[in-house]
Amino acid sequence: MKTLIVEDSPTLCAIYSQYLDGSGLEIVAVETLAAAKAALVNWRPHLVLLDIELPDGNGLDLFGDTESLSPQPAVVVMTGHGAEHGEQAIQRGAADFLTKPFDAARLRVTLLNAGEKLKLSQQVERLAVKREHLGPLKGSSSAMQSVYETVESLAGTLATAFIMGESGTGKELAARAIHQLSARAPGPFVVVDCASLPADQLERALFGIEGEDAQGLVAQAANGTLFLDEVCSLGFASQSTLLRLIQHGTYRPVGSSAEVAANVRIIASTNRDPLLEMREGRLREDLYYRLHVVPLRMPAMRERSDDVLMLATSFLDRFAQEENKEPRQLSDSAAQVMKGYSWPGNVRQLENTMRQLLLTSAANEIDASAIHQVISVTELSAGNDGLVPLSGLGESESASRGIQPLWMTEKKVIEQAIAACDGNINRAAQHLEVAPSTIYRKLQSWKAQNLNS
16 A cells, blocks of 8 residues: 655654565655645555644644545554644544654554555445445345345346346346446336236337337337346247347347347346246246346345344335334334244335334334234235134034144144254255245244234
């Protein structure tokens, strides 16, 4: 790191330079405030070792110049008048101060520590800039750190991206983040809702019709990104149409014989298992391999429980501002419920729950009962099989015939499978041939029943 020593004594300049020999710092020494100001502009040092008493002014006046630089250098002040001047320097923005006289070890440690802090702060600033482009994607869990790394990698390529994950995990947010971080950010981001497009409408929607003013979605996305949402919901005819676009990079407007170049970057998403869809014949093999170039998997909320409270607080603060309401806080018991719930609807369910709680809670602190109430209503409205015991026969008649309700039998089978897999729910789900989210929902429902009984 480039280090500027500002000291009016040539002898001390030489001594300090010798102290720092072999430390990996590139040293330049000046003896006046004016020379220091010139060096800031012309040499742009990373570190400044600054004496206060200079022949042409007070060394602290240099802070006015360092503050105008970007990035700002870290300044370590030297003083021969005790800690009082050092404290003034800290208030002005110094990274640290040294009281004269000091030895070589103290100087090296102080300057190198200032350099490490400077590197760390610059990394934080760079991450903050990236976070702006990542948009609403939030989370510090290891699962989300992996997402951020993949998003940044994809943003630097032109490869087709394939985003997989359950509903509500933020697949479209990730696609937008890839677009915003890429060279195509100035261009449009166009969403194609594949689930809502019948085969006879797909070509017209994507490619437009010859002679009509309205452009197709591919033309609208020129120089930008075309996001194919829920691509696995397309039928075989529509998949063939899409494959032709991805494979050749050209298309024909409906009714035209002329090929048009498609200047778009394609990102696709699905909430299904694309490999399973291909193996079971619902997804063309050639389309699978065209899409599955650089996959990105969005984690479910149950895989990132460390992020639940951070996201919940963020949603509460945002909704309070939008609705012009007093901010709400989660009680300790509410926080435990939030972290213990599996959130089968993922981030979307968490966001909706926080909005409901803000609008329906009169108290400034949200307690566990309010969380249970909102979640139970959501579970019931979802109509999950096996969540609520059904009664067809009377209890005594059922017992006499040795018949158990279906939900009890199901509960016993699931608990046995989890125990056999040493508590690993994902493995148990594989053996039971169900999605892990199904088991998580049922366990949560049975837990809620026990709390209410």
